[in-house]
Amino acid sequence: MVFESEGDGIIIEHPPVYCEQTEVPVCFATSYFWCSRYFEIDLEKFGVQNWVMDFIRPEIIVRERCACREDCGAVYELRAQLLEDDEEFDKNAVSSRAERTWDQWEGGKSWDTVELVLRDYPSGMRKLGVLSRGKDTLFWAGNYGSKFGATEVLIKFPDTPTEVRVPLAKVLLRHFRTICCAFEESHPPYCACISLCVFFNGAKSYRCIFDQIVAILLLETKLQ
CATH class of the missing domain: 2.60.120.260 (Galactose-binding domain-like)
Known part of the structure; x- marks a missing residue:
């Protein structure tokens, strides 16, 4: 001050x-x-x-x-x-x-x-x-x-869910390095091109966002 x-x-x-x-x-x-x-x-x-x-x-x-x-x-x-x-x-x-x-x-x-x-x-x-x-x-x-x-x-934060699209490399590689490294080893092409869609609500905690990211990755990987 x-x-x-x-x-x-x-x-x-x-x-x-x-x-x-x-x-x-x-x-x-x-x-x-x-x-x-x-x-x-x-x-x-x-x-x-x-x-x-x-x-x-x-x-x-x-x-x-x-x-x-x-x-x-x-x-x-x-x-x-x-x-x-x-x-x-x-x-x-x-x-x-x-x-x-x-x-x-x-x-x-x-x-x-x-x-x-x-x-x-x-x-x-x-x-x-x-x-x-x-x-x-x-x-x-x-x-x-x-x-x-x-x-x-x-x-x-937004009162209603807001759709945020960002490249996986910019979010997971920077902020969820451990998860990203694990997926890179098994699905390198997939990790290089996928976009992550996160729905964020002001009442949700950061933990909720983290869980959504993991769920999306697991679901998309199973579909490959």
Whole structure:
């Protein structure tokens, strides 16, 4: 997690100052120049395997709560980007961005929920970068800028079965090496050309997918 700040910096408020305190009991508070928090998630380390990102492409949902003080106007931004292994977050990108602005005496009574949904992305995405930032609009010394907290990242798989066709060499050889090696020894021509059809449902576990792959291979092999 990386923090960048100007003015009087970014601080943690527990509870939030001069703002509704029960919805989000702990938050970050910004100052009179931009203050930001950035973090990256290695999706594979958190259980989302590379082949899932390449072929299933679940929706990635980034959700956060934001607010400001009653006595000072403020602005807030949330940005999220899916990145390749060696790709860096682009702070100048205009897509996948949400903003909130409050005038003086307008905020402080409740927290807004801001949400970004990343979908239809290209294959090769391996990391998620999330940037939250804010400041006040009156340039008051101290931490009168926007507040944010309760950040969530959700992985949403399809609600209905989705047909995914991928070459066997790209899935089994990479992700199910043991099974593939066994079949290569007995049916090398078959393993080189077959396509695997997997029906994936959000409620199913990875184990279910694994079992389906084995069942398809066994069935198709018996038919040879």
